[in-house]
Amino acid sequence: MKTVASPWIRNFQPAPDAPAQLVCLPHAGGSAAFYLPMARALTPGVDVLAIQYPGRQDRRREGFVPSVQQMAELIAREIRPLLDQPTALFGHSMGAAIGFELAALLEADGADLLGLFVSGRRAPSAMRDEAVHRLADRELIEELKRLGGTDPTTFDDDELVQMFLPVVRADYRAIETYRHRGGPALRCPIVVLTGDADPHVTRAEAEAWAKHTTGGFELVSFRGGHFYLLDHAGQVIGVLSERLSGALATR
Template identity: 35%
Template sequence: MSFAPWIKYLPGPHERRRTAATVIFPHAGASAAYYRPFAAALSAAADTFTVQYPQRAERLHEPAPQTVHDLARGLFEAGPWSSAAPLRLFGHSMGAIVAFEFARIAEQNNVAVQKLWVSAGPVPSHIAGLPELPTGDEELLADLADLGGTDPRLLADQEFAALLTNAARCDYQALNRYSCDATVRIRADIHAVAGRQDHRVDAASLRRWANHTEGRFTLSFFEGGHFYLNEHVDTLASRVLADVC
């Protein structure tokens, strides 16, 4: 079995001893292409995969998953992840939840997860208690503009905005249906990371990720907002590869 063509693979330097492969899980509305610079930085030292969600790019016409768990299950079933294990998972924003669910499924199937990096992501057991994310076109665009990370000129382009809102709506709907019990834990260590000026997450909420691991929990910050990672691509990649907190 080979990986689905929509899983973007960048091989690491195979002349070295193989280390844990990194799997990137994008934020809501994003395509795998958004994370190309980060994936390239990670692949300098290890195999790197970036997953593509339905309803965008080459998966544009695939049906949207009903739940985050369905999304994670589809991503897990899209390739022989045991052949790339151990895995290092990195999810940003909503991608942190998708990566968490992917980790649960991987561990249930005896695929080793070395570490889960949750970047600016809401805590699984607290999502059901949060206000629902918007799904109307205007509200969605306003929410995406508030988050940052997308060039305002692109948001003003009707064709691009239509594609973006459709993808984000599908992701938001799946997240609105999500719930996770406070007792659910993975075996892998969890490291939470975010921007110091992120108005969507804070240190107190990020520390609650500690409740979802049986392993070690660590936390760190970079300067910047919700999309801090765009300003710290190389440094963040180096820390992930070295598992430096």
């Protein structure tokens, strides 16, 4: 039986006998708990391991990780001992970029991943100059409200907001200063999930993920904005289940 004992990993719905595991990486300002509904929906067919970044919730006393690449390197250390089970990665927004860098590190070690699911994020080769992390607190809050994905009542609690904003700002700094360093394309397939009205991802920027893999590419579009997956949870779960089952069947 697999034992997961790491401050980085939350195994909300353990499914040790599942044929595959899915490592889930949160968005900027997000936590592992964002993937609790996904874990419940995919169990028992998939064992979901949600990553908890430092600097938030029970890890709030730990320092923020300053870059996407460093975050991927730290997560890789925790994930490598668990790769005896077929593994795929899922990341939303900032988590997609971390997932891409994590996949590259794991494949460099010889891992044979089932796939990489990237959500709400343009390809590493489709860069934009953004500086949301430099906004004043009030402007940053307005940006978060515009994107959705955060419980609106959060912004009514000043104490909670003051705890929350440093996390968001640090994560935005990490993703907005991220630059892909190049390297070989991934061997595993990439499935891109995107909202058709996401202000942070155009269709061309989503399609650009195709050049980052030799293992197959698919783009799945949903109606909605940056957090489309909250409104289409059942469909997203369906895509994950079907693609993972298909990948396992070809093994």
